[in-house]
Structures are given as structure tokens and as C-alpha cells.
Amino acid sequence: MAQQHLDPTDPTAGTATGDALAGYLRARATEFLRALRLHRETGGTAGGGEESVDAARALRRSARRISASLHTYRPLLDAAWAESMRPELAWVSGTLALEHAYEARLERLLQALHRLSGATALPGRPAAAAGPAGPAGGPPATAADRASLTVGAAKAGALLDRQLTLARTRAHSTALQALGSSRFHAVADKVAVLASEVPLVPAAPATELHPLAAAAQERLTDAVAALPLLTAGHPYNAQALVHGLSPDPSPHPQDGPWHQVRLLMRLHRYAREVLHGDTPVDARLLTAGQALNRHRDASEAAAAAAQAARTPRITPATAYALGVLHADQRHEVEASRFAFQRAWLKETVEAV
């Protein structure tokens, strides 16, 4: 059985049925409602308080998990309900994620500019490690932070600051509007119902979850098998920067399969949560997932640097700094693939 291959030592393996799914969905729905109440109480003002940020994160977190479960365990759930619910939950988590994403992207790019200038870490911030960005650790760099930069790096930083802060502010307004919309109220109403009553199909309570969880894992495994892992495992393969100066301004198409694996890994992780509850996630799976998060972040940061370089009337020094920054983030993309390859192979070898 595929699931036993995944975790042969788990004493609960092989016992979960639709009842476990219902319990999981009720718990996530309750979390969603609690986070929503907290978010309303803390106001959700721009650049908001820490509580408001935490509440938004908890909302996204539960929305993602409900949505993932509707996908993985679809045969056990009322089909019409599940199909109408998923895009709405994706809209909620996607809309709420944008503000944080712009903030983290700016943080990542300013940290990189400092690193590339040979400067020490920004005051009061963690050292510019190659690892994934932690939770946003403060406001973006001030003008004083940039005193140690060259004119080009400072101007590039100021440009990115303007553009990404504007994008973040807009994302914040969009999120607030979304949370006040009738569309969102309809979602919240449905989640409130879900917190007490999960629309299972009649056969669901006796249906085992494991084959469906195993199928989710198989989709992940298949997608990983299609990745160019051999190349990725070869350090300094220089693949991520191919097309770095391509005339095509769209995001790198080579990143797509990796982003897809990132999503499938998340689905796999949430599918396991339904079976194993709060059991800590396998450390190697966690490392692989973090590598893919970093891949996504670096890919989007590189695109933001390239985008900023197309701003009219910038100076050559600014453009040069943005070019260096773009290439630096594309190498972060390549480094993340290498890290994923190492983590993934380690897992496979040790699981046999």
C-alpha cells in the first residue's frame, strides 16, 4: 500500500475514514471563523498591527487547508458544494496573500542589494541568509540604511521601494474591499455552516482516506519525476539565468513546473494532516518545501527587478544595479532547485 511506503511506522496508518475528514474540516472552519473575528476586531489597517497580520495569516492558512481537502478528498464530499466552494476559498487566500507577498519581496530585494554592496545586514534585521525569508521583520529600509550603497544600488532600492510599497498598499486596499464584499460574506456563511455540518456523501463515513491521500502523493511524485533534477543536482549548471536577457518579458517558463510541484507538495502535506493530525511534518519534506518556497520568492523577486528596470527615465547606474540584482535572484532560483534536489533525493533514499 502506497501510504505504508510513505510512513511505515505510523501507528494510525490505515484507520482514517470520512469521519476524520469531517473532523478536520470542522476544525479548519472554526479556525477560519475565529481568525475572521480577530481580523475584524483588530481593524486590518494598512501596514496593520501584528495581530491583524496574524489574523490574516490564519485566515489564509485555514482557507488553503479547506480548499486542499475539498480537492484531495473530493469523492467523499458533495460534488456541487465542493466545486462551488474551492474557487471562492482560492480567491480569499490569494487576495489576502498579496500584501504580504509584496512586503516580503521588497524585503528580499533590499537585503540582496545590501549583500551585493558588501554591506552588513540591515540594522535590526536578520543577516541576509540564503534561507527562506522569515516573517517580515520591520519596515522597509530607510534612506539612512542606504548610505552604504553605491548611487546605483541606492537608486535601485528606492525605485523598488516605491513600486513595491505602492503595490502592497493597493493589495491591502483590495483585501479590505474583498473582506467587506458580499462575495466574501457568502464564503464566510458557507464556512460557518461547514464548522458544524460537513456535506459528506452517504458512503463517506466508512470510506478509507488513504487511497485518496496516496493519490495526492502520487501526483506529487509524478510531477517531481518530470523535473530536470539531474541538471538541478549539478551545482552551477547556469540554467536559471538562461533567457535572463531574452526578449520575452514574461516570467521564466522554466519555473512553472517547479511552482506546480510546490503546490502539489502543499496538497500532499495537507492531505497528510487530515490523516495524522498535528504530527510534526517530516523534516526532509519540510526542507524540500522550504526550498520551493525560496524558489518561488526568488523567481518573483527576479521578475520584479527586471520589471523595475523597464521603468522609463531611470539612470544607467540604476539599471545596472537592477541587472546585477536580477541575475543574483535568478541564481537564488538555481540554488533553490539544487537544495530541493538534495532534500528530495535524501528522502527517497531513506524511505526505501
Next chain:
Amino acid sequence: MAQQHLDPTDPTAGTATGDALAGYLRARATEFLRALRLHRETGGTAGGGEESVDAARALRRSARRISASLHTYRPLLDAAWAESMRPELAWVSGTLALEHAYEARLERLLQALHRLSGATALPGRPAAAAGPAGPAGGPPATAADRASLTVGAAKAGALLDRQLTLARTRAHSTALQALGSSRFHAVADKVAVLASEVPLVPAAPATELHPLAAAAQERLTDAVAALPLLTAGHPYNAQALVHGLSPDPSPHPQDGPWHQVRLLMRLHRYAREVLHGDTPVDARLLTAGQALNRHRDASEAAAAAAQAARTPRITPATAYALGVLHADQRHEVEASRFAFQRAWLKETVEAV
């Protein structure tokens, strides 16, 4: 004995004395004179024929080897003669090397621009491999080659082409002037004497060469031990691009120790040649040396891209492309250090 550690299976180890050194120097001096005659016959015109290029390479090759032997085996040679000879030989090989260096640098940068544009290799040229640049394979890219590039990449390529072709032409004139100078004639006269009569000290014919060769190896080993090899062996350590946007426009000081090891490795190799003649160089030593050549080439190419970006009145698109190119070459620097670390450790482990 250190030499035995170096090559315990060599049947000739422990037998070479000053006579071997004299034979080696006479042979190199003869090569020098032959190459000089060939160079004069083939004219040495600008961008010259293949024979002229070969002759110049042979001149540099023998000058470097004579100079290295004067250094490593100094105690066996007339001190005043050796000390007056070395800087003159360094001047000859340095002056002759520049033209080729500019040509290879341009070739490397244009190849990189094509790679970064997602284009295939330049017509009639080897694929843009990450390995060391081969012998220059043709004229610089034409305008037609650049049709597949973005405006920025094409303009960056044209700018580098102008600047490095101008530098190469100047280097060629300088080399021709040097070869016609009285200073060079004095060097050639001394080499002509060396071809028949090597100024050994009286004790030299009975003096063993191995301790001096071992000392050259030890200088290499010590210099390698001082390199940050632990970091270099960690893929994607992002060290080579630190200071990539630093206000200091001088070449990266972090490259210095690696350049120094490259020179010491060459001295070590030539010291071995005196002992072992035409025995093929150890494959791992060769790999390590090639990695350091690539390190030097990428370091200088990165500096040329940064230098070009300071040209007045370039467009932002050109500057952006040069920034990407600079970062790409700095990552080549990092990749070369990684390759050197691997080759070097392999050698050490297997030599024990």
C-alpha cells in the same frame, strides 16, 4: 621526503641534478629562438595569421618556463644573471599575452550574452560551455549574430566589441613595438647565449633538484591552505558576488589569493617538467589549473562588463544587460572556485 609524497611511483624521482636543469633551460631557449624566427617570418600583422598567433604563443610559453625555472632553481644559477633576466622575460610574456587576453575576453562575454539571451551558440563556434575558453575560434560576433538578442544585450555586445577590440588592437601594436625594441633584442641575445651555455654555479651539476621542486610545491600547498576552500566547496555560497555593487570600482580583492595560487600552481608544474620532462601532467592537477584559469578569465570578464557600464551616455537597457552579464561572470568565478576545490581535494585524498 616531500617529493616522494608528491609522486611516489615515479622511477626517475631522486635522480635529477643541475645537469637536468641546464638541459631543460637550453631546450626552452632553443624553442624561444625558433618561435621568434617563425614570428618574424610570418610578419605578426594585426589580428595576424594563425602561424603568427602560434609563434607568439610559443614565445610566451618558453619565456614563462625559463622565467619560472630561474625562480624555482635560483640557488643553482648565477644570481646576478638570473635576477636581471626574470623581469625581462616577464615583460616579454606579459606584453605578448595581452592581445590574446582581450580577444578571449570578448569571445567569453559575447558567448555569455548569447547564452543569457537563450540563443544557441554563435555560428561556427563551440557551444557556450561553462568550461575554459578554447583557442580563439574566429572573429568577434557580427551584427547579424546579434539579431536574436534584445536591444540591451545587442547594444552591450556592440559596446564590449568596440572597447575590447580597441584594447586588443592597441595591445597588438604595443607587442609589435616591443618585439622591435632594443630592450627585446637584449633579451633575445641573452636567450641565444642560454641556448648553448647555462650559467650554473660551480656546485650545481652535483646538486639535487628535488628539494627545490618540493619547496615550490610547498609554497603552492601553503597558499591553497590559506584559501577559503570550505566556503568554496559549499555550492551557491554567493560569495563571489558580494561587493558586486560595492562603491569600490577596483577588481575584487577576494580574487587575489586565487590568482596567486594559479601562479604558484604554474611554477609547481614547470618545476616538475624540469624533473620529469614530457611526462603528461597529472590529470587532477590539470583540472585544478584549468579551474583557476577559468577563475581568472571570468574575474577579468566581469570587471570588463562593470567597466563598460561606466561608459558615459549608455542607455539603461545597455547598462541592465551589462549588470546581468557582470553577475553572470561573477557566478562563473564562484563556480570555478567550487571546481578547483573539488579537483584539489580529490588529488589530496588520492595522493595519501
